[in-house]
Amino acid sequence: MKYLFFYIFMSVVFFCSCSQHKTTEISNESPIDTIPQMIMQIQRTSRLYTAECKVHKIITHDDQKKISGSFMSKDFSINLPLGNRKVAIPMNATIKAYIDFDNFSKENIRKKGDKINIILPDPKLVLTSSKINHREVKQYVAFTRSDFSDAELTSFEKQGRQAIINDIPHLGIINQAKESAARTLIPIIKQMGYTEENIIITFRKEFTISDLPTLLDYSTIEKINN
Known part of the structure; x- marks a missing residue:
């Protein structure tokens, strides 16, 4: 009976010792840092085309011959009869936005408690196509005037293309790019437990017309211009 009590006592002591050791090991474990894995997963998306916008614009030009001068110290400007020229050039363009995640890093991540903020790289905008339907170009040229030259028409086309580019902040394509990127990234981040x-x-800021020079992919636009 004495030996039986001894064995029971030693078993209880051994069990308590193991339990205490196990508890100590668990408490020493540090939480897993999921940020490096998240960065690697996001970098794999590489160049993500996130939005596309088709634009139709009519470029107009009105060229009126005038006589200007001064008479009795008063300036005057008179439109010449039959001296008018007008042209309307319909232009179709496609604008795409993409986000390049190649250089995505921990600098793009802000974490506070259970909340995580992903700051996207600046979007890039490309003018992937710019076409004129020459059959629908309308011209009115008075018989006293010469037709528009090819150089003049080309200049008007460039002005129209620039007008389309200037309209980009008002097209909503930048916000579309952010929303599309969110639909791609949120499932990845949710897998990390968020x-x-x-x-x-x-994005790091709200983009305006003044930001366009830094957002445009000029390599594509130059190819179109050429």
Whole structure:
């Protein structure tokens, strides 16, 4: 009976010792850092085309011959009869936005508690096509005037293309790019244990017309111009 009590006592001591050791090991474990894995997954998306916008614009030019001068210290400007020229050039263009994640890093991530903010790289905009339907070009040229030259028409086309580019901030394509990127990235981030309501996808700022020179992919636009 004495030996039986001894064995029971030693078993209890051994069990308690193991339990205490196991508890100590668990408490020493550090939480897993999922940020490096998240960065690697996002970088794999590489260049993500996120939005596309088709634009139709009619370029107009009105060229009126005038006589200008001064008479009795008063300036005057008179439109010449039958001296008018007009042209309307319909132009179709396609604008695409993409985000390049090749250089995505921890600098693009802000984490606070359970919330995580992904700051997207600046979007890039490309004018992937710019076409004129020459059959629908309308011209009115008074018989006293010469037709528009090819050089003049080419100049008007360039002005129209630039007008389309200037309209980009008003087309909503930048916001579309952000929303599309969010639809791609949120599932990746949720796999890392974050809930959707705690995920914020933003750009570093609101982009305006003054930002266009830094956002445009001029290599594509130059090919179209040539």
